[in-house]
Amino acid sequence: MIRTKSAILLFVLLTGCGTENPFSRGPDTVDDSTTNPVPGENISFSADVIPALDDCVSCHRSGAGGWTYNAGDEAYSAVLNTVNRNAPTESELLIKATGGGNHGGGRIFSSASSEYEIILRWIEQGALNN
Numbered sequence: 001m002i003r004t005k006s007a008i009l010l011f012v013l014l015t016g017c018g019t020e021n022p023f024s025r026g027p028d029t030v031d032d033s034t035t036n037p038v039p040g041e042n043i044s045f046s047a048d049v050i051p052a053l054d055d056c057v058s059c060h061r062s063g064a065g066g067w068t069y070n071a072g073d074e075a076y077s078a079v080l081n082t083v084n085r086n087a088p089t090e091s092e093l094l095i096k097a098t099g100g101g102n103h104g105g106g107r108i109f110s111s112a113s114s115e116y117e118i119i120l121r122w123i124e125q126g127a128l129n130n
């Protein structure tokens, strides 16, 4: 009986006091991830995507390259035509905006910009008219 108690005490000392204790590190990791903000939750077409496409209006309000976009009533259907829900990063909207596909307007924003992330997440969330 004494031998069992000693063994338990030894176990507690070994596992409870070391700085490399895995039992105290696990919960720390979980706490960190839950306190980080989750970017891109519930992207709104009207509140987030339209402002991100501000710089497109100057050329596309008059239909440059056959794409008419004026941030008005037709904005959603105009944007939706350039979106690929099955392969969001291959959406023409994002390719052209980042200067790909020999875009006549060049590069409006990079793939590391907040505009890109907002639009990409919106497409990933289903490209809703929200």
Ligand code: HEC
Residues within 6 Å of the ligand: 053, 055, 056, 057, 058, 059, 060, 064, 065, 066, 067, 082, 092, 093, 094, 096, 097, 101, 102, 103, 104, 105, 106, 108, 109
């Ligand atoms: C300086 C003028 C200019 C700006 C600003 C501009 N574009 Fe363009 N865009 C063009 C021209 C010119 C074309 C036609 C040539 C081509 O296909 O790239 C074009 C073509 C496109 C097309 C292809 C249309 C089609 O039906 O083939 C898309 C999509 C597009 N632009 C998206 C955008 C987006 C999104 C932005 C803003 C982030 C933007 N453009 C900003 C000039 C511009």
